[in-house]
Every structure is written in C-alpha cells, then in structure tokens.
Amino acid sequence: DAKTTQPPSMDCAEGRAANLPCNHSTISGNEYVYWYRQIHSQGPQYIIHGLKNNETNEMASLIITEDRKSSTLILPHATLRDTAVYYCIASYNFNKFYFGSGTKLNVKP
C-alpha cells in the first residue's frame, strides 16, 4: 500500500473552509484514497473515498490531482465539532488498511 504524508497539524477558523492536504506520490493505479477522522477518544469515522474523480458527500469533498499523487479533503464550513485528527489512507485491499500519522485539525472560534 502507498504511504501517505500529511502535515501534523492545521488551524482553521470556524465557518471557513478547511483544506487538508495529503501526499501519496507512490500510489498505484488500483488504490483508492480514503479519509477518516477521529474525534478525541472515539473510534475513527469514515468521511469519503475516491479513485481519481472528485467526490462529494454530505460531510466533505475530495479533490484528487490528475496524476493522483496528492489529494485534498475539503470541509466547506468547519465547525468546532470538526476538531479531530484526520487520516488519509491509500488502499485497494480490505485486508490492508493502514493508518498514517494524520493531521490534527484545530477549528477555532
């Protein structure tokens, strides 16, 4: 599975868009990009995943570059409840789902 690299922490003002980057330069053609988040002391929560097209759901948008070497998770209007650690994972096989170090997003009032 491709290794992913994320900044250790980011700040975002409440109500503004949070853009969380992820680098996965060694991603292979059949690996999907998944995003999960973990709010303090809770289990990880699925957010979104995609292969090469941009994806949007009720929680977030996922933008994947054309060469698939990086992606950005966008939370359009961050709230204090979005403060969490966000994990970007590249995987094609349900047997092999490994978390990287993640980004701690701090949403500030």
Next chain:
Amino acid sequence: DTEVTQTPKHLVMGMTNKKSLKCEQHMGHRAMYWYKQKAKKPPELMFVYSYEKLSINESVPSRFSPECPNSSLLNLHLHALQPEDSALYLCASSQGRIDPIRNTIYFGEGSWLTVV
C-alpha cells in the same frame, strides 16, 4: 445501521489475568478487524478476519489471541499482558469485498485497556 459495538468500554487487568474484549456487528459484514492505538498515535492493524478465517496477523505477540466465533462476533483474548500493552483497542468491520467502492470500514468506539 452502521454500528460496531465493543465491550467492555474500559478494562483494568493484572499481568497474570485472562480477559477478553468483545466486538459485535449486525451489518452482514464478512470482514472484521482489530486495531491497537496508543496515546497520540494512529491505529495499528493487528488482525483481520475474512469470512471467519484469520487472513492477516501483523506479527502480534501470542499473548493476544483473536477468535471469530461467527460472522457477527469477534473476540480478542488477552493473557499475560504487559503494562506497555495498555492502549485503546478498536474493532472494525467491512463487507470484505475486493471492490473498494463498497468496502467502507466501520469502527467501534473502542475498549480502553489498562494493564497493571
């Protein structure tokens, strides 16, 4: 219903004790997982069961013994643990399909284990 239920939420055990963590899901998922998470670290994969058979063991010490009695249940038997095994243990499940589109992994809230 996308719920994975883990019990107990908190467990304190001595190094000579034998205890078990339990996990249950009723989503019809055929893959179940155990992860271990230390404070301020990402979850680490321990075991994967696929269709009730152990498919992945990430070189986990034998003092951790997983068991999958049926497709809805997953246990983690604990024996002769060390204080450094204290962590959050997360259970997860997925459909277990090769097709990633339908293979979202859902996590429980975890069991906090303290070994004294």
